[in-house]
Amino acid sequence: MILLRIIIDALFLIGGFFALAGVVGVIRMPDSYCRMQASTNTATLGALGILAGTSLYGFFVLNSLAIGVKSIVIGLFILFSNPVASHAIARAAKRCGVYMLNKSGCDQYGRDNPQ
């Protein structure tokens, strides 16, 4: 039981750390696209770590099948629906001309599709 508790605590710590990194990135980054990259960080490991932890907690501590299975289903839905939204908002931002920090001088989308 003590080993299970350590595993669940470690999963919660991992999730919290990556969520903190993502939020700091969203606040600090200089342009919209880099903010998008940082927000993927919270949505993947920040959410999936906590959901894996609650799934283990439901299966082995509470002995409830429903809580464990529903945690896994929520994680799968986040995994499927988040990239669609991220891709759509990135393309819309580039199409309507949001400012992009171009430090490397490499903008092949803007070169191929001039406004």
Add this chain to the structure above:
Amino acid sequence: MSIVNTLVIIGMVVCAIVTATVDDVLSCIISMGALGSFVALEFLLLHAPDVAIAEGSVGAVLTPVIFIIALKKVKGGKE
């Protein structure tokens, strides 16, 4: 859990103030969606899951979508 309750109430108030004071209509709609998800969380923290389901589907999703469709019909309020 009363700490989380306090934090969620602060978030609701800040979102409501942003909704009332910001200039751009689209930003107004987005912050109202954030307000809807905070309100759904608050209902869940008060042990009312049925109200929370209704609020989460209506306040966080349906209202912004309807407002966006209306904004598209009037062409962004310009003209």
Add this chain to the structure above:
Amino acid sequence: MTGFNVELTITAAFYGLLCIALLYRVIKGPHAVDRVIAGDSIDSMTVVIMALFGALSNRAVYFDMALIVSLLGFISTVVISRYLEGRS
């Protein structure tokens, strides 16, 4: 098994604090795209807090709520991005 309550509460409070920190980007974001990104992150963090609260109070009904928010949350983002794409 009441020993777990401490971790669950602390994690939920930490995520609530992060939501408040994200509101800075909602208030100040120069363009609507920044606000959309911050709102999307707030949605996924709300789902996490709901799951933690459901595990804390040991009721599977609360997980349905998190499921619905995570399912419908991305629809508004996609609709807003379609609108932005058509406006240019």
Add this chain to the structure above:
Amino acid sequence: MSGQRTLGFVSTFILCFITWIAFTLAFTVQEILGGLIVSFLVSLISSRFLIHEDPLYLFNPSRLLGALAYIPLFIRELVKANIDVAKRSLNPKLPINPGIVKVPTELKSEYGLAMLCNSITLTPGTISMDIVEEGGKNQIYIHWIDVQSKNPKEAGDMIKGSLESGVRRIWK
């Protein structure tokens, strides 16, 4: 063609019913009856949009093994990229070098392209923005937070080298 359509309908129906069981987890008569009716209606409407090709394409031992082998590969890439982006955003000097690169890919089928693009978007540090078809090959535009190479081939190897070889074992 009609047999193809019926098979697609049946597979969509089974997928919907499994999802319903995972949602409710209550094995009473009225729950299962409601699930049968709802998944019948949903698959009647949406099976044409979900399945365009051979419905039994995935039910092949080598492809199922490839799909199983893709999961640990993807998790390893996810953790590696997450640690990288977390280091960058917590660093006080903010070492970023963003840009958009254009990368060719060998994949042809729609499902394979969708799976590769979603995997690229889910790993932090890269977002796939658009797909165009040029010269018989599909090209993906990728926003990259740290551009290390402007050459399409090298950039492609760095971004999606192991992911694409994993996807190619499943889809064409």
